[in-house]
Amino acid sequence: MKRKLAALMTMTMALSSMAVVPAMADNDEEPYVCKIVCVGDATTEACDAVAEAASEILLEKYNIEIELVRLGYGTFYNEVNLMLSSGEKLDLIPNFAFNTMTAVNTGQILELDDLLDEYGQGIKEIVSEGEWNCVTFDGSIFAVPNNKEKAQGFGIAMRKDMLDAVDFDLDTIETEEDLEALYAAIKEEFPDVYPLASDQGQMGYHMIERDDLGGDYGVIINPSTAEEAVVVNYYETEEYQEMVKRHYDWAQKGYILPDATNHTEDAGTLIGAGKCFAYYTNTKPGIESEWERKTGVEMVVKEIVSPFQTTSGVSNQWYIAYQSEDPAKAMQVLNEIYTNPDLSNLLINGIEGEHYVKNDDGTISYPEGVDSANTTYSSVAWVWPNELITTPWSADGADVWELTDEFNKSANESIALGFTWDNANVLNEITACNNVKAKYENALNCGMIDPEEALPKMIEELKSAGLEAIIEEKQAQLDDWMAGKAEE
């Protein structure tokens, strides 16, 4: 029996090697196939075409072929998690929807220090020391930060036609409170419109400068001007309490969509349909045209919180998956994407003539008959490693990347910039707190429930769920980090 089996195996091996030999004859080494899974809508055909063109660039230089898969925003996280747990072929992934610390703790991604030293020189030249700190865990670098806007400001995005109709002086707006007069004017002019929209049932942007220190409760308020790094419970801060009281009051007055938490439409759709007037947004160069693409109408963005830089602000990164068969080659690809404008253009914007055409002023736009809704390869620049070396879209303006650079330089740094948070010791508390948060936070943010009553209850329940232990742990880690920083 054993002999038979052995004979059979030898035969299979002989046969299979025979099949391989002719293919290898004209090349000493089979090209390595590097599989990139990225987020955003694109057809399989378009991905294959882009991958083929990208392979042409990389084959010559590194003998590498690209396999490209793009997944929808809603499915990306689950599908990539499945790939990671099944161990199927995977090399490069963006951190979209992934928490880097969790990915490090569960061994989903590789440490990159040696790879960067050897194959990632181009990346090392662009990324600053401070940014590397934001992706360093236990002394090792685990991710490559994207080169894009690295700070965030907050503001409000409004429909231009409605704003013009009420003739409101935007210079009077300095805080969120100042918006009340504008909302009142809009409500009077357009009684059927709810001035403030919600985004998929949430209101995530708050006009409060804060550093969430990597997530999971415990923030620093006004981190760019704070003198001491004190972790506080965000929900107990005066800023938050005032905001939810204001929102509740506004909801009563009809300034916020009723049942805001149950609307599954995103803010862009609600505003585009004329049901709402405005929604809060992050700010960066080109943000107005981003909103115009989302809503389909002319928009005006007014900045309320000026840009500041936090560890979470270095939020877009790329990983090498733990199961990569050749991490060195994966790093070579990543380095090439980071430094080669042709390759980056291809991966971000697709194929010239099919997905975009070049204009005379050095920008690109959609070809005849193609738009953001029907293109087969959607352009999501910020998710890719280096958007700053690509050709800008005409809607963003030819100088958008220079403006981005200025924006980055002008931003104030958080006192805790570079601190990374490890939640492994307080996972039980976080799970319990997440449930309390789910119960209250959305409804409070959207003004659906009375904060006089609900907020103290929420704080009390968070505390009994272990919030204080989380904040203590975070403060301890932060103190250690600050001490280490002072020594340097």
Added chain:
Amino acid sequence: MKKSIIKRIKSKKRFFPLYLMLLPGMVYLFINNYIPMGGIIIAFKQYNYRKGIFGSAWNGLKNFVFLFKTNDAWIITRNTLCYNLVFIILGTTAAIAVSILLSEIRKERAKKTYQVVILLPYLISIVVVSYIVYGFLSSEYGCMNHLLPWLGGDKVMWYSTPTYWPVILVIVNLWKNIGYNTVLYYATLIGIDPSYYEAAVVDGATRWQRIRYITIPSLIPTISILTLMAISKIFYSDFGLFYQVPMNSGPLIDVTNTIDTYVYRGLMETSNIGMSAAAGVYQSVVGFVLVVAANWIVGRFDKESTLF
């Protein structure tokens, strides 16, 4: 002695085709339900993708702690158990009543129509159901909030008023699942030997007496098996019903949070495989204990009606 063995082999032979027919189902069950049980191990590990299931470090019972640690532990257990108990009791009663009514309908055509109509909701996806409910309860456009003022009542902000939701969820569940259970009971009903009824009619039994003394006793084994199966799942909740139908509305969480939704909400952001596995193990173990106990109790009254 010898004779009995021969007899046994003979009977085996006679039933051989039936065993053969059983095989695909058994293989399916083995692959789908037994092999994955090895995954229970993950519940006791600090899972690391790179090290795999067996290589990851042991974690003792640490993964289970989060299920019991909070004040919510009591609420989610209460919700899961109470809702399921109500569903079992009301669902069974209603399904039996409807199947008896169905069997009393003489016209074939009407009978078929009713069957289809009550089965239809069972086939609708829960996401669609949640929007049908939203159509009734939306505070702005919902039909309830138009009906109530017309009847002289006040508008209700349904999605932020927990009081009504236990009733709403029970109604939705009943509406959605009654069709399926009715079909099961109805199948048993039409299998009852008609001669019983004929004899009863000759003896002058009224229609009610026929139902009381023939139909219901014949249904008992089906009732008990279906109930036992439901009890084995009493620690699981219909995720769609408790998450989608209330539209994940925060203010309703006290009355809509069950073990499944708690685990989902808690682990959505941390995505800890070990902790989710722990929740699954906990539910299965409790379900297993409950079903064995319930089966034993049923067995004390009537051996025929037990599951195993």
